[in-house]
């Protein structure tokens with residue numbers, strides 16, 4: 001299908017109404033959510049919000065999903081139908097992308113590439129059956145810097161049938177806000193920073209609270225689900241006062257569990273920790289971000305009650321997700337270079353533009369959220385590809401693929417496990433090889449998840465046919 005005819009189809013679909021378009025597009029992918037048993041949809045209303053985030057009075061012009069204030073932690077079950085109806089209560093178009101979930105293309109939430117814009121007052125029905133268990137999230141893919149920057153990001157936990165049992169399951173959404181001293185939003189970015197590592201927030205939160213104190217049973221096993229939902233910040237996490245092991249990265253169980261030493265977590269990434277709470281009531285565990293010049297406390301966990309006397313070895317294994325096996329012997333190479341580009345102005349876009357182009361993939365700068373030119377590559381459905389990515393820039397880039405997972409094969413800079421992931425944090429001067437099985441048909445964006453980089457050129461897409 002050419003882009004032109006696809007666009008025409010999308011425009012025609014938009015006239016049918018959002019839910020009609022969803023069915024049409026999902027049907028076209030061959031993985032039609034519409035043909036599966038329907039789940040009762042969770043209503044997800046995107047809406048403006050004024051809320052006292054800082055404790056110093058209301059921050060105006062925030063955005064959230066649902067009753068709020070914070071977007072709800074959605075729960076789904078692996079292999080069972082899930083549905084959510086997005087109602088757009090904002091005064092601008094939006095969509096929802098289900099980050100890390102291997103959905104049919106029509107459910108992926110990228111305007112023009114996979115679905116129509118959802119205009120103010122309109123709705124869109126998302127329906128899919130999550131194939132994988134783990135920690136995922138949802139956020140817009142339209143005017144993303146503003147919409148995510150103002151609050152639109154929530155967690156999605158997909159429970160597996162054989163998940164080991166924990167004494168507590170604590171999702172923790174980490175993010176910053178760009179607020180001035182009066183607690184009101186300031187400019188979402190600075191161009192000179194967008195051309196470097198990105199523009200940092202000024203007010204840090206976990207679950208929309210500054211340094212929240214959570215509680216968990218003393219001597220209990222806690223599954224701490226961490227999401228780096230910030231538009232810019234990379235975290236280097238450290239835990240004091242408890243032993244913990246990394247059990248999953250980006251929704252997928254890690255091949256070998258390891259301690260949380262100084263693992264970096266880039267925007268878009270998730271990290272599941274199995275944490276053993278201290279035995280004595282009142283003892284405090286502290287999660288700190290040690291990246292940057294000043295360590296910053298993210299959250300604390302206080303032990304409550306009599307000790308449950310559990311131990312980390314009590315935990316069963318997490319079952320691997322049914323991601324297809326990469327076939328190294330039959331794989332073709334696919335090379336990508338992340339680079340800076342000559343500064344230029346991108347085209348106008350319904351989903352907003354920063355007004356700058358700073359970045360590119362294979363020397364092509366994406367000209368906006370909504371004006372794809374051609375796919376970077378056309379992949380054959382079911383075939384394996386060795387994606388070789390080089391980052392010759394002096395900045396880190398968490399590079400994210402929609403619709404499919406890849407397995408980390410090698411890095412020129414650090415030892416890696418064969419992690420299965422949707423987002424890999426490319427370090428400066430790093431070269432990695434990722435194994436991809438192109439098993440999900442459709443057009444899938446591949447972009448840096450530092451949103452200023454994404455929105456100023458570092459985006460492309462792969463077509464699987």
Ligand SMILES: [Cu+2]
Nearest residue numbers: 397448450453
């Ligand atoms: Cu980047």
